[in-house]
Amino acid sequence: MTLLVVHSRLGKHRFEVAKGLSVREALDITALRVRAACGGTGACGACVIHLVGGEVSAPTVAEYMKLGSDERAAGARLACQVRLKGDTEIRLDRPAPPSPWKSIPLENLKPLTHGLPELRAHTLGVAIDLGTTQIRVSLLDRRSGRRIATRRGPNPQGVFGADILNRLEAARANPAHAAELAKLVRTAILRAVRDILARDIGEVKAMLAEIGQVFIVGNTAMLALLGGRGADTLLDPANWQGAIDCRPHDVTPWRAKGALPCAELVMPDPVAGFVGSDLVADLLATGLTEGPAGALLLDIGTNTEIALWDGATLHVTSVAGGPAFEGSGIRHGMAAEPGAIDSVCSVENHYRWRTIGGGAPQGFCGSGLVDAIALLLADGRLKPSGRFASPPGPDGYPLDPNHPNTAITGPDIDAFQRAKAATAAAMSQLLIQAGMTWRELRRLCVCGAFGRTLHLGHAQAIGLLPAVHPGLIELHAEAALAGCEQALLSPGGVQCFDALTAKTKTINLSLLPGYEDRYIEHLRLRPIALTPTTGQRP
C-alpha cells in the first residue's frame, strides 16, 4: 500500500491505495473523483491533475498529446496515465461534480473468462446486484467478455426506511408509493449506467442503445419493489415458501427514450419469498454445487441467506442476520466505506485499528466489529454473556480513547450477538435438515457484508463461524455481482439460474420448532461446539 495525498478545494485528503494503480483508479472508488470521458486511455484529456511530489510513472504518449509543454512543466498530468509507485501528493483543481456512484475496488472483482463472440448487435450488458442498502452495477462488453466499469451507490429507497418491511408496507398501503419506490431504483440504475457511459466510454446516448440486456438479481423484496408489485404477496407468510414472480408488467419506462431502448430486462425469479436471486448468483459465482458435498454458503447482510449443498440438494434459508453486520443499528457503525474501521488488532494491550482508505476512523463496518468484539472478549473486558466486565456507561468502551467513534456500547454487543446467533443457528439447522454435522463441512463460502477482510480466527472465537479448518473457509467479495456477470456472459443466461433454483429446497426456520433453541444456544460469545450438544441436558 502507498499513500496518496490529494489537495482540492474541499481540503486535504489522504488515501491508502495499492501500488501500481493509476491516480484515476485510486480516486474512482472514493467520493473525490477526477473528471473523465474515456475509459482511462488518455483519449479525452479531462482528468488533469497536478503532481506536487512523489514517486510516479513517467509521462505517456497520451499525455504528450493532450498536455502542452508549459502545462507539463507546471506539473500537469493525466490521472488515468499516472501510476503510483510510492507515496504521492497531487493537486486536483477541478474534481468531477459530486456523485453517489463510486467504482468497486478492482481487487474485489472476479476475472471474466469468456465472452459471447457470436453476438452481433447490442453487445453491451449490465449486471445489477440490487441490495437493500447498496446497488452494484457492472457494464460489460458481452461479445469480448470485457468489463468496462463498475459502480456502487446507495439504494435511494432508503428514504422510505432502511428496513425492508417499512418499504413493503409503504408500497402496500399506497399505489403511488409503490410506483415511486419502483421509479427510485430504476432511475438510480439508469444514473449509474449513464455515469459509466459518460466517464468510461465518453458517449452516453448512442451507447445506451447498444445495451442489449440488463440482468438484475436481488433479494425478493427488492425485486418486488422494482417490479412495482408483490408487496402484498410478500407481506403474507402464506406466500413465502414458493417462487414469486416479481417482473414488472410494464417495461415501457425502461425502454423509454434516454433510458435503455434496446435492452431486454432479465430478472430471474427469486427462490422464495425470503430467499432472493442474489443467493443463486452467489451459488453460480462460487460454483458451490460443482464441488464436494458439505459445502455451505453464507451471504451475510441485513437478510442473511444461506445455502447448504449436500451433493444432491441445495438446502436454502434466510435469517434476519440483522443490519448489525452492515454497521446499521450500531452506535458507531457504518458500511464498508472509506473511514470505516475494517480491522482491529491488539498490540501490547492497546487496540490498533485500520480504516478503509487510511483516514481517521468514522465508525466500524462488520469486519471491524467482529475484531473489536473478539479482542474485548479475549482480554476479559467483555464476558461471554455479552456484558462488559465493568460497565462502560452509555457512551460505550472506546478502543482508542483519542477517537470517540471507536467506542462500542452494550446495545451494540446485544445487536451483534443476536445477528451472529441467528446466523450460526441457521447454519446448524440446515446441517440438521440435510442430516449432516459441522465435521462434514468441506467448504464454507462467506459472501456479502464482510467482504474479504473478515478475520477468521476472531469470527470463530465469538461463534459467528464454526471452528473448522481455516483452509475450508473462502471469503468472497461481490459474489452476487460476479454471478450476475457470469450469467450475462453465458449463452444459457437465465437458464443457469433456473437450473440451480431447481436444486433448491427452501426451509422456513420460523416454522421449525428446534430453531429457537438453537438460536438461544448460540447467543453466547463463544466458539461453536462442533459436536452438537443440543438436546442434551444435565
Next chain:
Amino acid sequence: MLDRFIKAYNEAVFETDKEAAFTAVNTALAEGIPPEDIVFKIVIPAVEEMMSNITKDPDANLAQHFMTAQIAAEVTEKMLEKFEHPPEIIGRVVIGTAHGDLHSLGKRIVMGCLKALMVEATDLGVNVPAEKFVDEAIARDAQVIAMSAMMVHTATGEDGACKVRQILKERGLEQRFKLIVGGAPYRYDTELYQAVGADSWAPDGVNAARAIINLIQQVKHRDSAQDI
C-alpha cells in the same frame, strides 16, 4: 446452606451460563435441597429480580433476556418433573404471534418467565388466526390471550388483535378473557394497544410476564367476586 446455592445460581444466571446454572441446581439437589425449594426459593426470586432490574436498566440486553428466560424455563421444567405433588398453577394463558407474523422470539421470553412463575402457557405458535386464539383460550380454560406482533401491519391489521376483540365481543366472552399485546409497534405508539382493543400491553418480554399475571389475577378476582 440455601444461600450458597442461591448465590451460585444467581451468578450463573447473571453470566447467562446455562451449564453453570444446572451445575448449581444439581449440586443443590445432590445435597438434599427439595426441588420445590429450588423453584420457589431460587429460581422464582431470580426471575423476579430480573423483572425489576429490566425496568431500572433501559439498555437491557435482549440477548441476555433470551438466555436467562431460557435458563429459568429449562430449570423449572426439570425441577417440576421431580416435584412430589404438582405445583399450584397461578393461571393459564394462550400465546402466539398475530396472523401474518412469524417473529416468534419475543413470545419466547414471555413463555420462559411464565413457566418459571407457575403460569401454564400454551404456545399457539406463529401466524395464528384470530379465531384460533379464542377457540384455544376456551379449550384451555385460559384467563388471558397474549398476542405478539412485531410489524405495524400485523399489529394493526384486520386479522390481528382487533379481530380477537371483535370475536370476544360477538361471542359474549369479554368478561372471561383479557387480551394483552406486545411487540415493537406498541412500543413506538404506547396508546396503540387501546386502538386495537387490547386490555394491556408490555414493552418487553419480561415485563409482559408480569402484566399477564396481573390480568390473570384481575380475571380470577372478578370470578371469585361473582362466586360470592
